[in-house]
Every structure is written in structure tokens, then in C-alpha cells.
Amino acid sequence: MTSALTPAELRQQxxxxxxxxxxxxxxxxxxxxxxxxxxxxxxxxxxRFCQRNQKxxxxxxxxxxxxxxxxxxxxxxxxxxDTPGYYVYRDGLLTEERDxxxxxxxxxxxxxxxxxxxxxxxxxxxxxxxLRHIEQKKNVAMYRTNIPNETAGPFAGNMVVSMRPMKARxxxxxxxxxxRFPAVHGAPVHIGNPAEIGxxxxxRPDFGEAVEIMPDELPVYWACGVTPQEAIRAAKLxxxxxxxxxxxxxxxxxxxxxxxx
Amino acid sequence: MTSALTPAELRQQxxxxxxxxxxxxxxxxxxxxxxxxxxxxxxxxxxRFCQRNQKxxxxxxxxxxxxxxxxxxxxxxxxxxDTPGYYVYRDGLLTEERDxxxxxxxxxxxxxxxxxxxxxxxxxxxxxxxLRHIEQKKNVAMYRTNIPNETAGPFAGNMVVSMRPMKARxxxxxxxxxxRFPAVHGAPVHIGNPAEIGxxxxxRPDFGEAVEIMPDELPVYWACGVTPQEAIRAAKLxxxxxxxxxxxxxxxxxxxxxxxx
Numbered sequence: 001m002t003s004a005l006t007p008a009e010l011r012q013q014x015x016x017x018x019x020x021x022x023x024x025x026x027x028x029x030x031x032x033x034x035x036x037x038x039x040x041x042x043x044x045x046x047x048r049f050c051q052r053n054q055k056x057x058x059x060x061x062x063x064x065x066x067x068x069x070x071x072x073x074x075x076x077x078x079x080x081x082d083t084p085g086y087y088v089y090r091d092g093l094l095t096e097e098r099d100x101x102x103x104x105x106x107x108x109x110x111x112x113x114x115x116x117x118x119x120x121x122x123x124x125x126x127x128x129x130x131l132r133h134i135e136q137k138k139n140v141a142m143y144r145t146n147i148p149n150e151t152a153g154p155f156a157g158n159m160v161v162s163m164r165p166m167k168a169r170x171x172x173x174x175x176x177x178x179x180r181f182p183a184v185h186g187a188p189v190h191i192g193n194p195a196e197i198g199x200x201x202x203x204r205p206d207f208g209e210a211v212e213i214m215p216d217e218l219p220v221y222w223a224c225g226v227t228p229q230e231a232i233r234a235a236k237l238x239x240x241x242x243x244x245x246x247x248x249x250x251x252x253x254x255x256x257x258x259x260x261x
Numbered sequence: 262m263t264s265a266l267t268p269a270e271l272r273q274q275x276x277x278x279x280x281x282x283x284x285x286x287x288x289x290x291x292x293x294x295x296x297x298x299x300x301x302x303x304x305x306x307x308x309r310f311c312q313r314n315q316k317x318x319x320x321x322x323x324x325x326x327x328x329x330x331x332x333x334x335x336x337x338x339x340x341x342x343d344t345p346g347y348y349v350y351r352d353g354l355l356t357e358e359r360d361x362x363x364x365x366x367x368x369x370x371x372x373x374x375x376x377x378x379x380x381x382x383x384x385x386x387x388x389x390x391x392l393r394h395i396e397q398k399k400n401v402a403m404y405r406t407n408i409p410n411e412t413a414g415p416f417a418g419n420m421v422v423s424m425r426p427m428k429a430r431x432x433x434x435x436x437x438x439x440x441r442f443p444a445v446h447g448a449p450v451h452i453g454n455p456a457e458i459g460x461x462x463x464x465r466p467d468f469g470e471a472v473e474i475m476p477d478e479l480p481v482y483w484a485c486g487v488t489p490q491e492a493i494r495a496a497k498l499x500x501x502x503x504x505x506x507x508x509x510x511x512x513x514x515x516x517x518x519x520x521x522x
Contacts, residue, residue: 168451168452168453168454168457169450169451171452172436172448172449172450172451172452173448175433175436175437175440175448176436176437176440176448179436179437179440187433187434187436187437188433189430189433190429190430190433191429191432191433191452191479192429192453192479193429193477196429196477216454216457218452218453
């Protein structure tokens with residue numbers, strides 16, 4: 001099992017039950033996606049929430065009610081089986097972790113695929129920027145902020161950001177690069193002093209793992225795909241499915257095609 | 262006299278001797294240029310210097326030996342008369358300030374027009390970013406750094422940068438915007454701690470005027486068109502002409518056409 005697999009090959013391994021790992025490092029040339037799957041009754045509100053909070057919730061694709069195939073994301077895709085881990089939330093609580101959704105699929109479920117920072121991290125690494133959390137094989141540090149989301153129906157809350165420490169020159173290059181990729185969170189939302197966006201202590205992330213920040217580095221903060229998951233949990237919907245964090249949907253969309261110009 | 266003048270109208274006012282002011286704020290939609298005019302014997306080295314140090318010396322146009330018209334910069338251009346102030350350097354020393362060059366023009370002189378920060382400042386202001394030095398009607402603060410230029414023939418020295426303080430979100434937006442304009446210095450070369458690029462005290466610029474930096478602001482540093490002038494002075498060439506700082510050549514090139522993608 002190596003990253004030389006094509007997305008279709010990897011998804012086939014997932015579908016057959018042979019791949020049950022975090023997807024970081026696999027199929028690096030292709031976009032991976034956060035998944036949110038919820039009943040059609042809430043789909044319009046959630047779509048508006050994504051539209052109004054595009055930095056955190058950039059949509060790579062949206063299905064039709066009951067549709068488990070979104071051809072734009074992958075020709076052979078079966079969204080009930082092709083993600084290596086799913087979480088099921090009921091009334092805002094994580095009640096179940098599943099390998100596949102066939103038994104609980106409903107004809108009113110709508111799939112939302114939201115861009116993932118793995119895509120821009122790949123671009124940054126290709127540009128020679130060393131990402132400490134990847135170097136140290138850690139999950140990226142994520143923080144709740146005081147930046148309010150625009151609300152839509154029951155979906156509200158504040159933005160969650162991921163933070164990567166960088167030297168100033170790398171931070172500038174990272175802003176240049178990521179600004180070209182609005183479909184995967186785009187440019188950072190903040191740089192420098194964490195208190196300005198309501199983060200009390202960078203050493204204590206709300207999600208993921210802390211990394212050291214060197215004296216010649218600036219913390220650089222990107223809107224994070226955990227934002228919609230937080231909003232969904234807070235909305236206490238009766239029934240929502242997401243991917244298991246880190247266990248993403250690997251799509252057929254080449255990262256390079258996401259460049260905005 | 263208002264900024265509603267076209268570049269050709271402004272240059273006509275300059276040529277007829279009616280305009281002898283700094284050009285900031287005039288013809289904001291069009292690129293203004295730093296001028297370096299030197300004998301052909303040094304032109305190849307200087308062209309290579311510009312090519313090797315593009316952040317500081319982005320070339321908008323280069324003439325042929327003896328040519329005082331560079332049509333790309335303006336259809337009716339006469340580079341001996343159309344800039345509202347010229348400096349003449351001999352052996353590295355400023356020896357003369359002139360309104361026009363007709364009396365000292367030589368058939369071996371080559372014109373270099375180098376992009377100017379006025380272009381990107383216009384773009385930043387259009388994006389709603391307040392620039393303190395403009396708000397306070399000051400010349401931008403400029404600093405010698407320890408960032409070495411790549412040398413070419415007699416041209417060497419360190420980069421000079423201009424600094425603009427900004428809130429983090431404006432700094433990020435400014436990096437996004439200026440990265441699209443490599444012809445006018447492009448993205449910043451540094452952000453944050455001045456000591457990292459050899460600046461001892463932001464309150465004491467080497468050129469221009471200091472501005473206050475608020476607690477919630479980051480200093481953002483761009484490569485500056487003063488860099489080549491410094492290199493030229495240090496090279497102690499027998500004969501060089503430049504524009505008088507602030508008294509720029511106003512070209513017919515719309516800033517919008519300088520966007521790189």
C-alpha cells in the first residue's frame with residue numbers, strides 16, 4: 001500500500017475493507033474531502049451556511065437527495081462505502097463509528113464534500129515549505145476562535161482555525177500559494193498574535209496536537225474544515241453523518257485544477 | 262490640476278514646464294516608473310542586475326541606446342522632458358538636479374523604467390486598505406536591509422525595503438493582491454520582526470518618514486525601487502541620470518494590465 005495508488009484504486013481498497021487508515025499522505029496530487037451527510041430537510045440551510053462561510057466550508061461538491069454518487073468527485077464513487085471511517089451523530093452526540101453506511105442510508109440524505117487542507121499542504125510542501133506537524137507526524141493544531149460564522153437556519157457558532165508556524169518568508173509564500181486555492185480554504189484568516197482572534201494559549205489547541213513555535217516564526221491561521229462539524233454538533237440535528245476526522249474521502253479532482261486563475 | 266488628467270495630458274504639462282510636483286496621487290489608474298538612464302557601456306550589467314533582483318528592480322521597459330522614446334511606456338513619450346524632475350550623478354555623487362535632459366542627452370544613453378510601489382498602493386487602497394503614510398501625507402518609510410542583492414558587474418549592495426504597518430487581515434489581503442503584480446515589486450519580502458532582515462529601529466528609516474505601528478499591526482516590507490539607485494551610487498559610475506525621488510515618469514500602462522494572471 002503506497003501513495004502511488006490512484007484515487008480509484010484507493011477507494012476500491014476502502015470499499016473492499018482492506019484500507020482503514022487515515023488518508024494523509026495518500027494520493028497527494030488529488031483533493032481529499034470532508035464529508036457532511038444530512039437529511040434533505042436541513043440541506044438548504046446547510047448549503048447556505050457553506051455559501052456564507054466559504055473560507056471554512058468551501059464546497060467541492062453537493063449531491064442530490066438520496067444520491068450516493070457525485071460524479072464530479074469520482075466516476076465510480078459510492079459515498080456509502082468509499083470513506084475509510086464514518087461518524088454518526090444523533091441529537092448532536094457522536095453515537096456510532098461505522099465502516100460503511102449501507103445499513104443506515106436514507107433516501108433523503110444529501111452529501112456535502114468540503115475541501116480539505118491536505119490539498120494546500122501538498123502545494124506548500126511542493127514549494128519547499130516544511131510543515132512542522134507533518135515533519136513530526138502530528139495532527140495539525142486547531143483552535144476555536146472568536147470569529148463568528150454567518151448563521152443559516154440552525155447552523156451558527158465560531159470559526160475553527162488550523163495553525164502552522166512558519167518563518168516570515170515562508171508565511172508570505174504560503175499566503176501567495178493558498179490564495180490561489182479558495183476551494184481548499186484559500187488564504188489564511190490571520191497571522192501573528194493569537195489573542196486577536198480569541199485564542200488564549202497556542203500550546204493548548206482545542207483539536208489536534210500542539211507544535212513548537214520558534215522565535216523567528218509567525219503562527220499562520222487558516223479557516224478549518226472542523227468549523228462545519230462544530231456548527232452541526234451545536235445545531236443538535238437528529239441525524240447527521242460525517243467522515244471520521246483524518247479518514248477523508250479521496251476524490252478524483254487533481255489539486256492543480258483547483259487553482260483559481 | 263487634478264488626478265482626472267490622462268497620463269498624456271500630465272506629461273504634456275510636465276514637458277511644457279507647468280507641472281513640477283511629486284506625482285503621487287496623479288493618474289492613479291496608470292503605472293508610474295522609476296527611471297535609470299546610463300551609458301550603454303554599463304547597460305548590459307545593469308540589465309542583468311535588474312533581471313537577478315526582480316523584486317527590487319522589476320522592469321516595465323528598456324530603451325535602445327540613444328532612444329528617448331519607449332513606445333511601450335507611452336505613445337508620445339520623450340524621456341528627456343516628460344519626468345518632472347531628474348537627478349544627475351557623476352562618479353557616484355549627486356551633482357545636479359534638472360528639469361529636462363535635452364542639453365546633456367547622449368547618443369549612448371539607455372533608459373530603464375522600473376515599476377513603482379504607487380501602482381500596488383493604488384490597488385491596496387481600492388481594496389479598502391488604509392495606508393498610514395498616505396493618510397498622514399508622508400513619504401513611505403524605507404530601510405536598508407541585510408538582504409544581499411545578486412551582483413552584476415559593478416552593481417551590488419543590499420536590498421532597500423519600504424514598510425507599511427497593517428492589521429493581520431489587511432496584511433494577508435495585501436500579500437494576495439501584490440503577489441499578482443510582480444511588475445511593481447510583487448509580494449512582500451518580509452513581515453514582522455525587523456531585526457530578522459537587519460533593520461535596527463523602525464522609528465529611524467534610512468529614507469522617507471517613520472510612521473507609528475499600532476499594537477495590533479504587523480510591519481510589512483516590500484522590495485523598494487530605491488535599491489537600484491543605491492546600487493548605482495555605490496558603483497560610482499562616471500555618469501548616471503535618475504528621476505528625482507517622488508517625481509516619477511507617468512506611463513500609459515494601466516495598472517490593471519500588470520496583473521500576472
